[in-house]
Amino acid sequence: MGRPTIDDIARKVGVSRGAVSFALNGRPGVSEETRARILAAAEEMNWSPHSAARALGGARAQAAGLVIARPARTIGVEPFFAHLLSGLQAGLSARSVALHLLVVEDTAAEIEVYRGWAREHRVDGFILVDLQVSDPRIAVIEELGVPAVVLGGPGKHGTLSSVWADDREAMLSIADYLAALGHTRVAHVAGLPGFRHTQRRIRALRDASRRLGLAEVLSVPTDFSDAEGAAATRSLLSRATRPSAIVYDSDVMAVAGLGVAAEMGVKVPTELSIVAFDDSVLNRIVHPALTALSRDTFTLGEKVAETLLETLEEPSRPRDVKTPTPRLTVRESTAPAAKAI
Amino acid sequence: MGRPTIDDIARKVGVSRGAVSFALNGRPGVSEETRARILAAAEEMNWSPHSAARALGGARAQAAGLVIARPARTIGVEPFFAHLLSGLQAGLSARSVALHLLVVEDTAAEIEVYRGWAREHRVDGFILVDLQVSDPRIAVIEELGVPAVVLGGPGKHGTLSSVWADDREAMLSIADYLAALGHTRVAHVAGLPGFRHTQRRIRALRDASRRLGLAEVLSVPTDFSDAEGAAATRSLLSRATRPSAIVYDSDVMAVAGLGVAAEMGVKVPTELSIVAFDDSVLNRIVHPALTALSRDTFTLGEKVAETLLETLEEPSRPRDVKTPTPRLTVRESTAPAAKAI
DNA sequence: CCGGGTTGCTAAACCGCTTCAGTTTTCGGG
DNA sequence: CCCGAAAACTGAAGCGGTTTAGCAACCCGG
Known part of the structure; x- marks a missing residue:
């Protein structure tokens, strides 16, 4: 037999499908005693939700989208992205939200991806990086009506949340x-x-x-x-x-x-x-x-993740988070200026 | 009104839902003329499939999973992963398959993620990196019955495909x-x-x-x-x-x-x-x-993506792909050995 | 002109889960 | 002891697709 479904659990416990759903999602509607039995059964049968089925009923896709517009081969030259990614992961996976990642060639392609992912309900929100001087992406994201957090600030970008360092x-x-x-x-x-x-x-x-x-x-x-x-x-x-x-x-x-x-x-x-x-x-x-x-890029990533999750909860209230100003780590490459040339 | 659905198209064109599905997926069952009208309508309404709905009917999730088990902060120190990622992206996105990425602390956690993603049908296949000497992941993936490609070889790993350089x-x-x-x-x-x-x-x-x-x-x-x-x-x-x-x-x-x-x-x-x-x-x-x-890590990533896509098509026939042996690029750090110490 | 195979399409079931309108049970107050 | 409200639970609709069974129209050969 394939993966167990919510029906299997319902049948086993002897309640209705709805009751199982209530129990598994911690919503009221079932007694504590029934809830416990349902949870036990789910555990025993090694059940876990089919993400697609959940996403269908208008619910969350449990995924965030990150699109990076840089020539593919130059990515990863700087450790910046890798660290940011790690931090994002850490923040998102704590609430088991996955990260949809895509590297594209330019901003036009990037915008197309946003459109596509939004239409297909692949993601619940976006993370925008490499903020440009007059950034065409902001308007698009707002038009799509998908929550997003912009990395780079300061200040709000329309209705989007932002995380920035000074x-x-x-x-x-x-x-x-x-x-x-x-x-x-x-x-x-x-x-x-x-x-x-x-x-x-x-x-x-x-x-x-x-x-x-x-x-x-x-x-x-x-x-x-x-x-x-x-x-x-x-x-x-x-x-x-x-x-x-x-x-x-x-x-x-x-x-x-x-x-x-x-x-x-x-x-x-x-x-x-x-x-x-x-x-x-x-x-x-x-x-x-x-x-x-x-600057602690890892922590920055975590912060971005956290902010995105908050924004998902309350899309109507965009956040504006300032991260600690990075400090100078002095090593061997700086010294007092020579007196003469 | 929200995103257009297949029903909207059907209504507009004046055919049934099934006919629309046939037309959009290039399967027989509709005349060329009707197909053209349906495609035109879909185009005009800017329709695209709801990925979750598709994934429900047992179809593909259109996503591949990559889990990297390394301490989060060490990731990205080497450009290797970033390049590999870029290549993977390039290969996967050509067929609009997304990449689910997760960084975890150790192999045990990694395996748990595989289990979860497989149960939740989040991905169609996995990419395994950092092959270990006696790798516990292979058996798990095989047991899960999810197609996968292993980076690092040589030789087949059970029923999994592999891509490797010598x-x-x-x-x-x-x-x-x-x-x-x-x-x-x-x-x-x-x-x-x-x-x-x-x-x-x-x-x-x-x-x-x-x-x-x-x-x-x-x-x-x-x-x-x-x-x-x-x-x-x-x-x-x-x-x-x-x-x-x-x-x-x-x-x-x-x-x-x-x-x-x-x-x-x-x-x-x-x-x-x-x-x-x-x-x-x-x-x-x-x-x-x-x-x-x-070694051209970008191309390696592309190759892995390609191999995974092929394996998804035909899970019963695992691939075994050898990539070109990397060549030595001589710069300034090598010279003839000094005669004496 | 009839039987059988295509072709083109429709209607409905189904995927696994959420949600909501009801129905039944429980319980407390008068 | 009865009534009404709250709590516990059921049943079914719906999410947006795919797929299958079935049906009508058409084509062809005998």
């Missing part, structure tokens, strides 16, 4: 630290200019440099790849007055930059300080180890 | 290359001894060293972490007669090892050659760039 404040703390070390010529190898957090970081650094009286900050946008990170570094270090400190928007680019410094004979940290805006093993295993902003 | 041959090619460079004292920083591929690599290297007349090879097992990779390297380089070449079972450990060499003043590649058994940006961005065995 990139601005984080960048300011880096600037403060470098200024305190005596650096005046600070450069910035940024990420994709279309991303919201890239813009926030660029602006924060510029503001800080004004306040601290640093020379004009140079922010170079890249596509987050190691190749562009290296290229940007090469160009920065080739300038007549080269920067004494560089902030990188990702760990991969920071490591690539470190390599370029070595290649060009620029000593780290005596001649050049390096700070990565993201932490992972990568920063630890190179020499010198890189000073980095440690 | 680790043995790959390791032999590394040994041959190192021997040709004149290295006689080769060491090996291996991965988890419980994994099948770790054992195969260790054995292959030992066999090769006999054949090539190298000194006894030292294989040090680790947990794949950068910390243990560094520790193993430190211990190897502290020996009275230290190795002139080290092969690492992962890129992360290789980079960590490179760091230790620098820390101990051992010059790479003049005094020590380093080879990584796995390739990624990591190997490219450090200096010197690491010679590595490049």
Whole structure:
């Protein structure tokens, strides 16, 4: 015989199907005594609900959807996503909600997937990452009427929940630290200019440099790849007055930059300080180890999961969660600025 | 009004529900003319099937399950999984099969998830990774009667399909290359001894060293972490007669090892050659760039997806797919052995 | 012109669970 | 001891598809 159904249990216990359903879902309508017998029988028969059948009656699909729009081969270069995923998992699986994951090439494809999944009732909610400056996805999700949480903020995005860390404040703390070390010529190898957090970081650094009286900050946008990170570094270090400190928007680019410094004979940290805006093993295993902003991506993922679950419960009340501002982990790649060039 | 259902289409076209189902699924039972009208209506109404409803009637869930049993925080340290995921996605989404992903702490939990997902009909098939020496999961999956493909081979695993690369041959090619460079004292920083591929690599290297007349090879097992990779390297380089070449079972450990060499003043590649058994940006961005065995993990993922889809079609006939043996990409970390110590 | 096989379609059952309108039982208050 | 309300439970409808049995119309050969 196949998997046991709710009917099998009903027959065995000698009650109706409805009663079994009530008992198994902890709703009123059955006596405690009957409930206990039903639960025992279910346990004994090793029953578990057929997820599809449940989802049919308009109920939850018990799944969340995450679509990542990046060229497939570049994914996983940074540990960021993997950590985020782990955290998401941890948060979701606690309530046995599964994660539907898809990697697509671009935002257009991403939006199509949202449409499809919503129509097919495959998921109960979405998680949006890589928030863009003027993000077309927000409107679509709102139109679909599916709960969602946006990673990256700050502030609400229409009716959607959001979870965010204060990139601005984080960048300011880096600037403060470098200024305190005596650096005046600070450069910035940024990420994709279309991303919201890239813009926030660029602006924060510029503001800080004004306040601290640093020379004009140079922010170079890249596509987050190691190749562009290296290229940007090469160009920065080739300038007549080269920067004494560089902030990188990702760990991969920071490591690539470190390599370029070595290649060009620029000593780290005596001649050049390096700070990565993201932490992972990568920063630890190179020499010198890189000073980095440690945000706990795993916990961030958990937070996102939690927020999504809450939003599912109460779709009418979107959340706005700020996560702790990441702190600087100082390692060997930062030192006081050299007196002369 | 909510999403259109098959009934709406039937009403609109003026046929029965069954006819619509036939038409939409390309089965005989309707005339070409009616079929065309139904398809047009479905298109116009922007209909798509409710996945749960479909899954109910015993049909496919259109999802594959992947459970990874590793401590959540260590996941994503290596790009391997991310690349594999991307490839899987590419392969599965071509036929719009989704991927159910879960990260758990250990094999026991992993097995529980398989049981649950199978009972709940959440997935049509499983993908097993990190094949262990005597793997308890195989028997469980077989007992559950759910199609699956095992990544890591060689050979069939009971009734399950498998996809594998020839680790043995790959390791032999590394040994041959190192021997040709004149290295006689080769060491090996291996991965988890419980994994099948770790054992195969260790054995292959030992066999090769006999054949090539190298000194006894030292294989040090680790947990794949950068910390243990560094520790193993430190211990190897502290020996009275230290190795002139080290092969690492992962890129992360290789980079960590490179760091230790620098820390101990051992010059790479003049005094020590380093080879990584796995390739990624990591190997490219450090200096010197690491010679590595490049397996195309993305394509591997695609292959796994493809194999799973085939197995779903014909569960009775398990596949056994061998992928191309990875090739050595030589960079700057390998050189002829120094004449004297 | 009739019998038998196709073809094209309909109606209804079914998948496993939830939910809701009722019905029966229990129980407390007057 | 009766009445009404609450509690416990039943039975059936419904969710959105697939599938099967059945039926009418048509085609063809003898």
